[in-house]
Each structure stands twice: as structure tokens, then as C-alpha cells.
Amino acid sequence: MVEISLPRSDGSPERYRMGAATSYPRSAPINGVRSVYAAAHVVADPLKLNDPWRVPAIDWDATLAFRHHLWRLGFKIAEAMDTSQRGMGLDWPTAAELIARALADAKVTPGADLACGAGTDQLAAHEARGTEDVIRAYEEQCGHVEKHGGRIILMASRALCRVSKGPEDYLAVYGRLIRQTRGKVILHWLGEMFDPALDGYWGSKSFRSSMETVLTLIREHAAKIDGIKISLLDAQKEIEMRRLLPEGVVMYTGDDFNYAELIAGDEKATRTGCLAFLTRSRLPPRPHSPS
Numbered sequence: 001m002v003e004i005s006l007p008r009s010d011g012s013p014e015r016y017r018m019g020a021a022t023s024y025p026r027s028a029p030i031n032g033v034r035s036v037y038a039a040a041h042v043v044a045d046p047l048k049l050n051d052p053w054r055v056p057a058i059d060w061d062a063t064l065a066f067r068h069h070l071w072r073l074g075f076k077i078a079e080a081m082d083t084s085q086r087g088m089g090l091d092w093p094t095a096a097e098l099i100a101r102a103l104a105d106a107k108v109t110p111g112a113d114l115a116c117g118a119g120t121d122q123l124a125a126h127e128a129r130g131t132e133d134v135i136r137a138y139e140e141q142c143g144h145v146e147k148h149g150g151r152i153i154l155m156a157s158r159a160l161c162r163v164s165k166g167p168e169d170y171l172a173v174y175g176r177l178i179r180q181t182r183g184k185v186i187l188h189w190l191g192e193m194f195d196p197a198l199d200g201y202w203g204s205k206s207f208r209s210s211m212e213t214v215l216t217l218i219r220e221h222a223a224k225i226d227g228i229k230i231s232l233l234d235a236q237k238e239i240e241m242r243r244l245l246p247e248g249v250v251m252y253t254g255d256d257f258n259y260a261e262l263i264a265g266d267e268k269a270t271r272t273g274c275l276a277f278l279t280r281s282r283l284p285p286r287p288h289s290p291s
Contacts, residue, residue, distance in 0.1 A: 167203035
């Protein structure tokens with residue numbers, strides 16, 4: 001047994017004997033009510049001398065083993081997202097390799113499921129001359145995901161935010177991409193509190209104006225959109241928007257603030273989810289309280 005010294009309330013030391021480690025299950029049955037995407041991190045290779053901010057040093061075996069661990073627990077994977085340091089260290093060539101490796105493993109792993117982030121981070125925002133440059137960058141990443149048999153999470157684009165002239169540009173760019181995809185996509189609306197370069201995304205600094213643009217996009221392409229994840233650190237905005245989503249499109253709730261109540265849903269919005277990054281909950285309607 002391991003003993004450590006801890007302070008009492010009066011400042012004197014006390015020896016504390018630690019108990020045996022709690023045993024956790026290594027696998028779990030899939031819950032049909034919840035659909036949960038875990039945005040798994042990558043594992044650094046400690047034996048490489050790379051500067052990780054310039055040349056990522058990844059332990060691929062450990063990285064993929066962690067994904068197998070999550071799959072055994074019933075999670076899906078939201079691959080190559082911000083928790084894998086997209087745009088903050090993990091460049092597009094490395095993200096592309098991560099996506100290809102994870103999808104290859106998923107094909108031969110019973111029950112494995114994942115969706116992959118596709119953005120425009122190979123295009124520096126200041127180098128984008130217009131929306132056509134943004135579309136080509138998105139198409140490159142979406143094409144890579146689909147070539148390897150994956151589903152797409154459309155990530156926010158710094159380049160699009162920089163070159164767009166208004167909501168119509170977002171509707172045109174996203175609409176063109178969604179029409180080209182083979183399957184349904186998940187949208188990811190990342191707020192400026194996470195990335196200042198995304199201030200004014202969807203063509204407005206007003207939440208309601210931006211929400212109306214997104215809802216216009218979703219309503220027009222509802223058959224090709226699985227759901228949307230918004231990261232705005234405001235529970236009420238998420239509740240307001242999820243109540244306006246068309247049938248068949250779900251709101252994914254992240255692990256930011258108030259996520260327990262948001263995942264639970266309410267009588268007006270029972271189709272919630274979670275991207276813990278991602279969770280989708282398919283909850284039965286709550287019974288009305290007796291009057």
C-alpha cells in the first residue's frame with residue numbers, strides 16, 4: 001500500500017494509506033438511447049526529439065489503442081477535431097494520416113464508428129483570395145475523409161470567416177459542400193470565445209442573425225445533415241436553437257457548460273445529443289406532470 005502525508009485542518013501532518021485502485025470495466029454494451037462521440041486526443045511519442053509545435057511527434061500505436069479502448073466502451077470517435085490540436089499544432093498532413101489510420105482500424109473492428117473533422121486549415125486565412133479557395137480547401141479534406149470511407153464533420157473555417165462578405169457566402173459554400181458529400185454531415189459552429197479568428201461567423205456578430213442563417217442552411221439541406229454542434233458557452237442559446245431544428249436533425253451537446261441538463265433535454269426538445277465532444281440523445285417524450 002502507498003502512504004502519503006496530508007495536512008489536517010490544524011496544519012499538522014497525517015499519514016494516509018491509499019486503498020486499492022478502483023476496477024473499471026474494459027468494455028460496455030452499447031446504449032441505444034445515447035449516441036456519444038468522444039473527441040479523442042492523440043498520444044505524443046516521448047522518444048522523438050521533434051519540436052511538437054512544428055513537427056508533431058505521435059505514438060501511432062498508443063493513439064489507436066486509445067481509440068479501441070473508447071470503442072469497447074461504446075463510444076464513437078469524433079476524429080481529428082480540436083482535441084487533436086487541429087490548427088494548434090497538428091497540421092493537415094498529420095491529421096490526414098490520423099484520419100486514414102483510424103478509419104482503417106474501424107473497418108476491421110466490430111462496433112467501431114467514427115466521423116472525421118474536415119476544414120480548411122491547410123489554407124492560411126490570409127492567403128485565401130475568395131470563397132473558391134475556401135471551397136477547394138474544404139473539398140480536399142472532405143474528399144480525403146470519404147476516400148477512406150469516413151463520415152464528415154464540417155469544421156468552421158478561419159479562411160471563410162475572413163473572405164466572406166455576408167451570410168449568402170456561407171450558404172453558398174456550405175450548400176455546395178453538403179450537396180457533394182455522399183452521406184450526412186455534422187455541422188460544427190465554433191464561437192469566437194474559442195477562436196477569435198471566427199468572430200462574426202455565419203456573416204453576423206448577432207447570435208440570432210447567425211442562427212437564422214444556419215437554420216436556413218439546415219432546412220434547405222435537412223436530408224443531408226445529421227445534426228449540429230454549437231460551441232458558444234451559452235446553454236440558453238443551444239436550447240433556443242435546438243427547438244427550431246427540423247425533424248430528423250439533432251443538436252449535439254458538448255462538454256462545455258450545463259451539459260448534464262442539456263443532454264437530458266426537456267419536453268420541448270427530446271432529440272438532443274452530445275459531442276464530448278459529441279453526444280446525441282434519443283430520449284422518449286417526458287410524461288406530462290399531473291395537474
